[in-house]
Amino acid sequence: QxxxxxxxxxxxxxxxxxxxxxxxxxxxxxxxxxxxxxxRQPPGEGLEWIGSASYSGTTYxxxxxxxxxxxxxxxxxxxxxxKMNSVTAADTAVYYCARYDPYHFDHWGQGTLVTVxx
Amino acid sequence: QSALTQPASVSGSPGQSITISCxxxxxxxxxxxxxSWYQQHPGKAPKLIIYAVTxxxxxxxxxxxxxxxxxxxxxxxxxxxxxxxxxxYCGSWISNSIPYVFATGTQVTVL
Numbered sequence: 001q002x003x004x005x006x007x008x009x010x011x012x013x014x015x016x017x018x019x020x021x022x023x024x025x026x027x028x029x030x031x032x033x034x035x036x037x038x039x040r041q042p043p044g045e046g047l048e049w050i051g052s053a054s055y056s057g058t059t060y061x062x063x064x065x066x067x068x069x070x071x072x073x074x075x076x077x078x079x080x081x082x083k084m085n086s087v088t089a090a091d092t093a094v095y096y097c098a099r100y101d102p103y104h105f106d107h108w109g110q111g112t113l114v115t116v117x118x
Numbered sequence: 119q120s121a122l123t124q125p126a127s128v129s130g131s132p133g134q135s136i137t138i139s140c141x142x143x144x145x146x147x148x149x150x151x152x153x154s155w156y157q158q159h160p161g162k163a164p165k166l167i168i169y170a171v172t173x174x175x176x177x178x179x180x181x182x183x184x185x186x187x188x189x190x191x192x193x194x195x196x197x198x199x200x201x202x203x204x205x206x207y208c209g210s211w212i213s214n215s216i217p218y219v220f221a222t223g224t225q226v227t228v229l
Binding site for chain 1: 150152154156158163164165166169170175205207209210211215216217218219220221222223
C-alpha cells in the first residue's frame, strides 16, 4: 500500500526558505507513470496546487508560485522535496504531498502545518 | 481566482440525493475528461472519490457518482449519510500553462 509522509520545519520566519520532504513507501517514485506533487491549504481555506515533478526532473508549477518554488526528486531515497523561498505569512498552510496519476491525485500524505511568523 | 467554480455550500437530509457542480469553460471541462473530485473531512487529508469525470477508485462507495454536461461537471451523492458531511473539491488539468487547479470547494451539510 502506497504511503506518503511529509516532514520538515513547522515554524519559519518571514523571508526564510521553506523546505519540505515527502518520503514514499510501498512503491517507487521512479515509475514513469506518475508525477509527484505538492498541494497546500491555508487555515480555513481551500486547496491550492503548488506543482508536480517526475522522477526524471520534469516539473510543472502553478503560475502564481513558479518564481519561488522548486520541486525535485531523489530516487536513491525514494523521496521528493519542495523548496519555496522568501516566505511570508501568506504561505502559512498545511502542506500535502501526493501522487499525481495524470490527471488526478490518488494518494495523499497526512499533511504538515507550516507557520510563517513575522 | 480559480478557473473552476463550485457553490460554497450544499445541504440535504439523510437519504436524499444532492448534486455539486463544477463549472469551467469549453477549453477545459468541456473539452477534456480530466475532472476529479476529492472529499475532505475536518483535520484530514483530501481523499480521491471520482476521477476522469465518472470513474470511482476501488473502495469508494457507489453512492458517489460523477457526470458532465457541456462545461459543467457534477458530483452526485445518493442516499446522503451523516458521514458524508465534509468539504468537496473538484480539480482538473486546465492547460499546459495551468497544469492543475482546484476549485474553491463546497461544504456539504447533512441536516
